[in-house]
Amino acid sequence: MKVIITINREKCTRCGFCVDACPIPCLFIDEEKNEIVVKDEHLCLVCRNCEEEASRKDCIKVDFPY
Amino acid sequence: MNFKDEKVIKTDVLVIGSGGAGLRAALEARAYGAEVYLIDKVVLATNNSTRYSGGGFKAALPGILSDAYTKVFATPKQHFEAALLHGEYLNDQFLVETLCYEAPARILELQEFGVEHVGELYLKLPYPHGTGLVKPLLKAVKEAGCKTRAGLVVADLLVEGGTVRGVMAVDIYTGSLFTFRAGATVLASGGAGEVYKRNDTSANTTGDGFALAYRAGAELRDMEIIQFEPYVQAEPGLPMMDRHECEAEFYGILRNRKGEDFLPKYLPGGDELDAFHKQFGTHLTDIREMVARSMAMEVHAGRGDGEAVLFDLTSVPPGKWDADIASVYTRNVLLRGFDVDKKPVRVFPGAICNLGGVAIDVDCRTSLKGLFAAGEVTGGVHGAARLGGDALADIFVFGARAGRSAALYAGSNGVPPGEIPVEAEIRNRLVEILNRTLKSKGDPHTIKEAIKETMWRNVGLLRRGEGLDQALTDLGELKEKSLPHLFSRSIRELKYALEAESMLTVAEMIACSANRREESRGAHYRLDHPYRDDRSWLKNIFIRREGDRMALLERPVALLRSKPGPISKFRLEVKAL
Structure with a gap:
């Protein structure tokens, strides 16, 4: 079973709320490319903070059946 | 690169941190009529230790708290005695007394702020259980009329003549520089689990509050005591x-x-x-x-x-x-x-909780005027080891006390009217970090990793003199060779740069006091001094900044309420090897 975190690039505003809300963090801001990068998905706790705190609806999604 | 703009905000009480302690302090200060501003370095009431806690309290509330996972005491007196025995008498006994006698009231009172299932959050709510605490409290804080703002990373406290008069903070979301001129400042910024490679705390627990207080000149105590949670997956x-x-x-x-x-x-x-x-x-x-x-x-x-x-x-x-x-x-x-x-x-095991921190009295006053502290950022409540559930009781008891003290202090001393001389100095320091040439050793992420590695290797569960010396050498090297090159490519990244700076200070404080305490007590264990030594070490180690030097002061524990009996035989000793 794998956690899949998907960022909707069209909706992402790069506000970074999801990065800050992640306790691990599984998400990073790539300063050079100025975009949110998913890293270490296997460490995700499925707390869904990123989904809750995202500034736009559905810009990030954590997919894990539980 | 520079800040987009600068803003000045005046408020009676400024609360730093939106975990349980910060939220409770804001509510109390507001109830006392103060104008309150609550800030957090990231999104509000989301990524903090209260939220990720198990949601279990320790207090004398039999019949109300579930005793499935933690012992519930019948009376506050029993709680008091157990906390001292467990903390191996390093606790400040007045703080423990306050905790044990006030915890039942503070926990029951949470229901008035909309918290449901008090005492059995972990049985009723999905993970993370602490959501049931922080979210209703944040709602109550907003409804009470406190102002809140997320994304403000505090760069430094504004100190004028030994009095804290507010803070300077960077808004990582808008790129503005905020100057808060506050009548009173409450530090509720949590612990520093992140200075260890293995931890089960949030990545935001970088010990900013310890470093801010230290730089401002406040006293910290018992920094060597770090609690490790055993069953962390590896x-x-x-x-x-x-x-x-x-x-x-x-x-x-x-x-x-x-x-x-x-x-x-x-x-x-x-x-x-x-x-x-x-x-x-x-x-x-x-x-x-x-x-x-x-x-x-x-x-x-x-x-x-x-x-x-x-x-x-x-x-x-x-x-x-x-x-x-x-x-x-x-x-x-x-x-x-x-x-x-x-x-x-x-x-x-992995680091879970800092039991030491900013020294406070029962009214949450620190050694600096105008600065109050509550929660994990403070020291003295738990001594050398903490009972499960005491941390959540601690944040609400002392959060409320800090809020009250801050409101009263601000009421009688007023808000600073004009600019505070250190503001320019702090601004220059930040602009310098933002404009440095990029050198690989100044990368905040690299510095953080190096600190975490050496702390885990040398200042972890089993400590010994040589290891602690090694850690101090490594940290000294980072301070000398990497810190002057610390850079940030954007204002957003300034958060990581300031965190790396804080972590380095906190790590040094932990390693220094662990090196000084030549005995084993509670969570502090020295392989080269495996026994508890009440004759020489019934003392607390206090840390204070003196110029650029970290001054360590030993003060005997005031055994005013209870004295240690014969040392319990239930201790792990090196002979077991």
Whole structure:
């Protein structure tokens, strides 16, 4: 079973709320490319903070059946 | 690069941190009529230790608190005695007394702020259980008329003549520089689990509050005491997280590489076991220090599975994995597909809580005027070891007290009218970090990793003189060679740069006081001084900045309410190897 975190690039505003809300963090801001990068998905706790705190609806999604 | 603009905000009380302590302080200060501004370095009431806690309280509330996972005391007096015995008398006894006698009222009162299922959050709410605490409290804070703002990373406290008059903070979301001129400042910024490579706290627990207070000149105490949570997963590919209050865990057995059940070897057995349980309770959350150290001892003796031990869950009875929310979460999310019915999972302790911190009195006043502190950022409440559930009781008892003291102080002293001389200096420091040429050794992420590595290797569960010296050398090198090159490519990244700076200060404080305390007590264990030494070390180590130097002061513990009896025999000693 794998956690899949998907960022909707069209909706992402790069506000970074999801990065800050992640306790691990599984998400990073790539300063050079100025975009949110998913890293270490296997460490995700499925707390869904990123989904809750995202500034736009559905810009990030954590997919894990539980 | 420079800040987009600068803003000045005046307020009676400024609260730093939106965990339990900060939220409670804001509510109390507001109730006393103060104008309150609550800030957090990231999103509000989301990524903090209260939220990720198990949601269990320790207090004398029999019948209300569930005693499934932690011992519930019948009277505050019993709680007081257990906390001192467990903290091995390093506690400030007045703080413990305040905690034990006020905790029941503060916990029951949470229901007035909309908290439901007080005392059994972990049985009723999905993970993270602490959501049930922070979210209703944040709502109450907003409804009470407190102003809030997320994304403000505090760069420094504004100190004028030994009095704290506010803070300067960077808004990482808009790129503005904020100057808060406040009548009183409440530090509720949490701990520093992140200075260790293995931790089960949020990545935001970088000990900013410790470093801010230290730089401002406040006194800190007992920084060497770090609590480690035993059952943190160490299996590659699985999250580094412990199992909060999970019923199935009670059926698990810790084994070394040879498959031996090693815990009984370290914990007392037979008749002693009954006395032991009478003293500490039967629950794992109350004997975490001992379990964690037993695990480290096995690995130290070369009987571990690499740098971990094995947690055998094959004998969990069928049905127990569905017994409660935490067990379901553990099985499905934390273990995700790892077949625990067939093979054991690797676990090893990780840092969970700083028991030392900013020194406070019962009214949460620090050694600096205008600065108040509450929660994990403070020291003295838990002494050398903490009972499970005491941390959540602590944040609400002292959060409320800090809020009240701050409101009263601001009321009688007023808000600073004009510019404070240090503002320009802080602004220049930040602009310098933003405009440095990029050199690889100044990368905040690299500095953080180096600190975490050396702290874990040398200042972890089992400490020894040479290791601590090594850590101090490594940290000194980072301070000398990397810190002057610390850079930030954007205002957003300034958060990481300031965190790296804080972590370095905190790590140095931990290593310095651990090096000074030449004995073993509670969560602090020295391989080269394995015994508790009441004759020489019934003292607290205080830290204060004197110029560029870290000054360590030893002060005897004031044993005004209770004195230690003969040292309990239930201690892990090196001979067990």
